[in-house]
Amino acid sequence: MQPSYRSKYNTHVIRIIVILVVLAIAGIGVRAMMIPESFGRYGHYRGEAVVDEMNREIRNGTNASCLPCHPYIKEMHFSGIHKTVSCEFCHGPVAAHIQDGKVIDKLPKKQGEAIKTLCLRCHNQIIRARPRESIKMVEMPKHLEDKKVGIDHTCDQCHNVHAPLMWVKQAKAMMGVVEEEAKQ
Amino acid sequence: MKDIQAEINKGRRAFIKKVLEGTIAGSLLLVIPAGAMDIPEQITGMREEDGPFIKKKKFAFIVDITRCIGCGSCCVADKNEYNVPDGHYRTWVERYVIDYDDNVYVDSPNGGLDGYQVPREDVPEANVRDTFFVPKLCNMCEKPSCVQVCPVGATYQTDDGFVLIDQKRCVACSYCVQACPYSVRFINPVTKTADKCTWCYHRVRKGLLPACVNVCPVQARLFGDLNDRESQVYRILHEPHVISVLKPGMGNKPSLHYVGLRREVV
Amino acid sequence: MRGLAETATAAAGYAFPNDLHIHWSLMIVLYPYITGIVAGAFIVSSLYHVFKIKSLEPIARFSLVFAFAFLACATLPLLNHLGHPERAFNMMVTPSSTSAMAGFGFIYSAYAIVLILEILFIYRPTMVALKDMSTGFMQKLYNVLAIGSDNVSPESLALDHKIISFLAGIGIPMACILHGYVGFIFGGVKANPLWATPLMPVIFLLSACVSGIAGIIVTYMIIMKVKGREVDLECIRTCIQYLWGFFILDFVFEMLELFSHAYMATHHWETLHELYWGPLYVSFWILQVLVFSVIPFLILTWMNLFRLGDTLVRIFAPLVSLMILFQVLLMRWNVVIGGQLMSKSERGSVYFHPEWLEKEGILPALLIMVLPLVILYVLSKIFPFWLEDDPVASEPTAG
Known part of the structure; x- marks a missing residue:
């Protein structure tokens, strides 16, 4: 004689299927709610992200x-x-x-040594990597020695940082020196 | 002084008119930071672009290795523009030193941010055959690996060809960092999201040049419109030059082009 | 500020400035290690349930629960790794069809469902019996685990049996997909020559089988030792056979991958060569290959070609399994970390040493590896692993 069961032989299978279906529907529903509104407007991304990027502070x-x-x-x-x-x-x-x-x-x-470091970012001869359309290169401290100024001089003592040759030219004009123009 | 003011006012007036006429997609322009429009346009006609994307222009970026002097202004401007955390680089400048025995020495201390003050100590001065600098930045690939691998659609390619990152959706899984053949990506420790060079999309959309292009003293970095046959970038890319892209074998089709790219450069 | 990526130090040559970070560190070493153990343990159970290897019966059910304990922890290293773990579900909300990573959430969930269902169906008669034998909370729990059904009639059990066969059947390709897929996440990264090989999913899959079988042997024998019970040596001998078979394939493919790189000698080989003989020399050649592959291989060959006495099996089976578990962990390390030690500059490499207390350091890694064992212990209080503890073990349901 078979014992009597409260559940039917397939009760658990049906329940599992129901649970899986409910989970799937809930999953699809939650997913739909979580997708940002502008997602997919232009492609697989949040359309408003372009606006966010555009509005970055300049x-x-x-x-x-x-x-x-x-x-x-x-x-x-x-x-x-x-x-x-x-x-x-x-x-x-x-x-x-x-x-x-x-x-x-x-x-x-920038002041003092810092200004020298700054100038040498571009004008340091020893780096030897300044290509064709070259800018003026100097070798430190050889440049200071050549110009017969103190070895501890910083660049901005002779060169106006905004117009590097301005004071040099003015000084030369005052001293009546004109010939070196071509070399610069 | 006067003409600048007039220029600004002209630009601004035309611009406001456009907004009022509603020709500009509404949400796009509501939150433009104050001040952005006070600066005269550097890319002519950009402020007339009114769609969600740039329509009339196709931008290209050219780096001219024969001009770069390795001063690092670009790196400084970039760090200032984005407050890039230390140790991470949206752009950097590499120094290549080649000796007479054809050995190649490459370095990029702090990404070139501090410039190059000293020569390499391990290469005797007399043996140096050649030295040059190579600026690196996002290659803005036509077929970007980073977009392909991003699992959540946080890295995306816009219709106008820019590859950008959605800071609000990125989960920082770093898959894009692994996938980028050029190592231009990193995980920003402040935002905890992926980050990389955007060719200054926010500036370009407002008619300004990318920050690095704007500061480059020797025009080693050029940015312009390929649809404009008069533009410098169009001329360079369509005239005989040694022009190449990085790692062409990767198949990513970069829109970052290099003039005078040397075979030693990877 | 410390970033999300671990800091590496330059080893040789020039590494791109952004390559001085190891973005995938210990957590991403653990992730394929754990999913590998899951897939491997499932295969052990399937050898019994699908391929009818009768001698594996004592560990068939245990393997499933073991797989589940590890599966429950498989996402932990990933969540700990993400910069924004709270956004993890973005992977399932807006998965990108082009991303090799986007499928993980779905494949993982599907596999979890199959595994959980198979466990529930296999254990259902036991749950019904235990429900009647227990009281209070445990009774309620057993009722839930039996899905509220008390029907254990032959008709009902026949239905269960069909479903179990089906689940075990689809479980095999799913376990293979789960782990082969993890291999592809690496194998599909074209920018990294160490990863970008179609062999990667194969190697991952084979090493998964190896680590699963080895993990089962070790835990089974330890649990029996602790309980003071007799180990079923026939079962262990069968496991060792399979371990040997899978390990031969695994090791051959691992070496084949390296050999083809070396033989074809593209421009990548130069970088790979520097890597294998530089930063990876000790962890790859000495540890992974020599100590933990060649020696276990010799031991396994010896164990399989000669019928060893029971005592020798009791000593060498767990020993060789432990060594193989290390081999697989080292392989994960050498692939995941190794791949990142060479810069994409193609002319430089970096060193990486994990820290103990980092967010993704050694201590969190140990915690994550211990957690599945804790879960396994808790599960052992609910599911009787061993037939002799099962009130309905004599019934034909388990087959």
């Missing part, structure tokens, strides 16, 4: 964001051979200086 302005307030520097900088050097490379990003049209902080000016 921290480096351009020279044009500096010059309106610094007209004297502008005049000097663009008359010299450093006119391709960006303001923000040496001084830092405009966003650290101006926010919402107001000055929030001063930008650093």
Whole structure:
């Protein structure tokens, strides 16, 4: 005689199927709710992400964001051979200086040894990697010795950092020296 | 001074007019940070682009190895633009030194961020045959591996060809970092998401040049529109030059091109 | 600030500045290790349930529960690795059809369902019997685990038997997919010459079988020792046979992969050569190949070619299994970490030494490896692993 069972022979199988179906439906439902609204608008990504990226803060302005307030520097900088050097490379990003049209902080000016390091980023002869359209290269401290100035001189004692040859030319004019122009 | 002001006002007026006319997809422009539009446009016509994507222009990036002097301004500008955490690089500059025995020595201390102040100590000065610099950045591949492998659609390619990262969906699994053949990706320890060079998409969309292009003193980095036959990038890419891309065998089809790329460069 | 990636130190040549980080460290070594053990243990059970290897009966059910204990922990290393674990479900919400990684959530879930169902069906008569023998919370628990059914009529058990055969049957390809897929996650990264080989899924799968069988042998013999019971040596001998077979394939393919790289000698070989004879020399050649592959292979060959006495089997079976477990762990390390030690600059490599207390360091790794054993212990209080503890063991249901 077979014992009597409360459940039918396939009760558990049916229950498992029901549970799996419920889980699947719940899964599909939750997934549908979790997909961001703009997802898939342009491709397999969140469309609004493009807007997020576009609205990233612009921290480096351009020279044009500096010059309106610094007209004297502008005049000097663009008359010299450093006119391709960006303001923000040496001084830092405009966003650290101006926010919402107001000055929030001063930008650093390199001084002393730091200015020498800065100049030598481009003008260091020993690196020997400055290609064809070359810029003026110097070898330190040979350059100081050649020019017969103190060995501890920093670059900005002879060269205006914005227009490197300005003072040199002025000095030469005062001294009546004109011939060396071609060599520069 | 006056003409700049006038220029700004002109740009701004035309721009506001466009917004008012509703020609610009609404949500795109509501949150433009103050100040962005005060700067005169560097890429002409960008502020007239009004769709979700750039339509009229197809941008290319060219790095001219024969011009780069390794000053690192690009790296400085990049770090400033994005506050890139130390030890991670959206762009970097490599130094190649080749000696008379054809040995190649490459280095990039701190990604070239501090410039190159000293020569390599392990190569005798007299034996150096050649030295040159190679700036590296996102190759903005036409077939980007990073987009292919991103499991959640957080790295994506826009219709205008930029490969960007959705900081709000990235899970930082690092699969894209592994998949990028150029190692331009890293996991940003601050946002805890993948990060990489975007060719300054936020600047470009507002008509400004990428930060690195803007500061380069010797025009070793060029950015421009290939649809404009007068543009410098169009001319360079369509005139006889030694032009190549990095690791062409990977099949990623980079849109970053190198002028004067040497066979030693990987 | 310490990043999410571990810091590596330059070893030789020039590594790209961003390559001085190991983005996939110990956690991603553990992930294929754990899923491998899961897949391997499942195969052991299938050898009995599907391929009717009768001598494996004593460990057939245990293998399934063992697989489940590890499966329950397989996602832990991944979650610990993610920079944004709270976004983990993005993988299932917006899976990218082009990503080799996006399928993991689905494959893992499907496999988990099959495994859980198979355990429930196999244990159902036992759960019904235990329900009647227990009280209070345990009674309720057993009732739930029996899916609220008390029907153990021959008709019902025949149905169960059909379902079990079906689940065990589809479980084999699923276990293979689960782990072969993990291999493909690496094998599909074209930028990394150490990973990018079609052999990678095969190697992963074979090493998975090896680690699963070895794991079962070790835990089975330890549990028996602790319980003071007699180990079924026929069962162990069969396991050792399979271990030998799978290990031969595994080791041959591992070496084949290296050999073809060396023989074809593309420009990648130079980098790979520097890697295998540089940062990976000790962990690959000395440890993985020499100590933990060649020696176990010799022991296994000896054990299989000669019929050893019972005492020798009792000593060497767990010993060789432990060595093989280490071999597989080393293989995971050498693949996962090794692949990242060479820079994509193709002219430099880095060193990496894991820290103890990092978020993804050695201590968290140990915790994650101990956790499945804790889960196994808890499960042993619910599911009788061994036939002699089972009130209905004499019934033909388990087959």
